Amino acid sequence: MIALLDYGSGNLRSAQRALLKVGADVRVAQRPEEIGDAHGMVLPGVGAFDDCLNAMRKQDLLGAAQDFIKTGKPFLGICVGYQALFEKSEEFNSCAAGLGLFGGKVVRFSERNGLKIPQIGWNQIRITKSDCPIYRGIADGSYVYFVHSFFPKPTDAGIIATQTEYGDTFASSVWRENVFATQFHPEKSQKVGLQLLKNFVELCR
Amino acid sequence: MLAKRVIPCLDVHDGKVTRGVQFGVAEQGGLRNVGDPVELALRYNEQGADEMVFFDITATAHGRGTMVDVIERAADQCFMPLTVGGGIKSVDDMYTMLRAGADKTSINSSALAHPDLIRQGAEKFGSQCIVVSIDAKRVAPDKWEVFSHGGRKSTGLDAVEWAKRAVSLGAGEIVLNSIDADGTKAGFDLVITRRISESVGVPVVASGGAGSLEHMAEVLLEGKADAVLAASIFHFGTYTVGDVKQFLAKQNIAVRL
Numbered sequence: 001m002i003a004l005l006d007y008g009s010g011n012l013r014s015a016q017r018a019l020l021k022v023g024a025d026v027r028v029a030q031r032p033e034e035i036g037d038a039h040g041m042v043l044p045g046v047g048a049f050d051d052c053l054n055a056m057r058k059q060d061l062l063g064a065a066q067d068f069i070k071t072g073k074p075f076l077g078i079c080v081g082y083q084a085l086f087e088k089s090e091e092f093n094s095c096a097a098g099l100g101l102f103g104g105k106v107v108r109f110s111e112r113n114g115l116k117i118p119q120i121g122w123n124q125i126r127i128t129k130s131d132c133p134i135y136r137g138i139a140d141g142s143y144v145y146f147v148h149s150f151f152p153k154p155t156d157a158g159i160i161a162t163q164t165e166y167g168d169t170f171a172s173s174v175w176r177e178n179v180f181a182t183q184f185h186p187e188k189s190q191k192v193g194l195q196l197l198k199n200f201v202e203l204c205r
Numbered sequence: 206m207l208a209k210r211v212i213p214c215l216d217v218h219d220g221k222v223t224r225g226v227q228f229g230v231a232e233q234g235g236l237r238n239v240g241d242p243v244e245l246a247l248r249y250n251e252q253g254a255d256e257m258v259f260f261d262i263t264a265t266a267h268g269r270g271t272m273v274d275v276i277e278r279a280a281d282q283c284f285m286p287l288t289v290g291g292g293i294k295s296v297d298d299m300y301t302m303l304r305a306g307a308d309k310t311s312i313n314s315s316a317l318a319h320p321d322l323i324r325q326g327a328e329k330f331g332s333q334c335i336v337v338s339i340d341a342k343r344v345a346p347d348k349w350e351v352f353s354h355g356g357r358k359s360t361g362l363d364a365v366e367w368a369k370r371a372v373s374l375g376a377g378e379i380v381l382n383s384i385d386a387d388g389t390k391a392g393f394d395l396v397i398t399r400r401i402s403e404s405v406g407v408p409v410v411a412s413g414g415a416g417s418l419e420h421m422a423e424v425l426l427e428g429k430a431d432a433v434l435a436a437s438i439f440h441f442g443t444y445t446v447g448d449v450k451q452f453l454a455k456q457n458i459a460v461r462l
Contacts, residue, residue, distance in 0.1 A: 046334075116407055116408050120431075121210050122210065147308075147333045166207055188286050
């Protein structure tokens with residue numbers, strides 16, 4: 001069973017549908033006690049960094065996510081759920097502290113050369129960690145769906161699992177031990193995204 | 206590299222996908238029924254569509270209820286971005302559609318009537334959820350005006366200025382529909398598409414006029430659009446989404462194959 005954290009994120013249902021599609025048993029958790037004996041956890045996200053962290057804090061889900069990660073069971077953060085794992089964000093007026101699991105902050109794309117922000121659409125991932133289990137069966141250079149203006153800059157480049165070019169080259173996903181996180185939306189990335197989620201669900205068994 | 210997107214648009218009337226020839230024809234009964242929206246969505250999903258737009262052309266209370274059902278069923282089966290437009294008048298309407306499974310909501314006349322709706326929606330759901338759709342018509346050799354209510358009412362607003370204002374209020378994407386080109390299959394309006402694309406810092410989706418594969422390439426290259434939206438050529442089977450993408454790839458345009 002996978003606990004899908006519900007703090008009001010817009011893509012909760014999409015993430016739930018996609019997880020169900022790949023055969024997961026999903027429990028939507030709004031409170032820490034609903035996480036129970038979950039074998040895996042997914043933190044979805046769309047929107048603002050502060051909104052995500054403040055809503056999680058209000059529902060006591062911040063500590064619950066941290067405790068879950070410590071158990072060593074698989075954890076997947078998506079979009080803002082990825083950014084939330086870092087220390088802080090440069091997003092306008094942001095004052096919330098991230099989970100700080102990874103060093104580094106979340107920065108905005110720079111508006112040079114007429115780069116359109118947010119990045120909306122399908123972009124390629126260069127898989128830098130070919131042994132990363134969530135990329136099993138996924139070709140290097142695959143297209144996945146992004147919607148974001150910000151991205152994290154990990155201080156430890158060793159955690160970067162994929163890179164993507166959009167004006168800058170940025171870390172489009174990271175992996176360290178049991179923690180996986182993607183800036184793109186696997187739940188909206190058709191076959192490639194479903195394969196990634198299927199790989200993650202298999203790790204949770 | 207970020208791929209250019211190919212987006213089929215489904216005009217939904219009473220739970221069925223329909224297609225009129227030009228603006229305003231729907232009301233005169235000039236609609237062709239082309240199928241079930243979820244079946245069509247699944248077909249385009251298989252063909253490699255990058256996104257799907259569902260447009261409620263009746264925009265009545267009953268129509269909206271039907272639309273929620275359509276979006277829920279489509280979202281259960283198509284794991285790609287979905288946009289809903291037509292009759293969205295409030296933040297609550299946006300929430301209803303996002304909750305049903307839409308990723309973005311598209312507003313047009315309601316944004317013109319209440320520009321603050323753009324800001325309210327962007328603050329509540331993020332700019333990425335708020336698409337402002339603009340129906341533009343050339344009214345002088347070098348002037349495009351914004352029309353509302355399905356292209357029937359002139360607003361007196363300059364299309365480029367309105368696009369810039371919409372973005373400053375929080376729109377995360379602009380859909381530009383040329384009233385002159387819509388339904389003609391004679392090609393997109395390249396001039397206004399390019400002008401708007403170069404004036405705003407958010408993606409611009411070109412709509413109206415797609416009749417051939419060359420038209421698609423043209424509006425992405427010369428028109429500087431970030432995506433193309435089309436209905437008839439897909440519904441009537443002239444081309445598949447795959448045909449369009451293969452052609453674009455041959456012109457060295459980045460697409461997701």
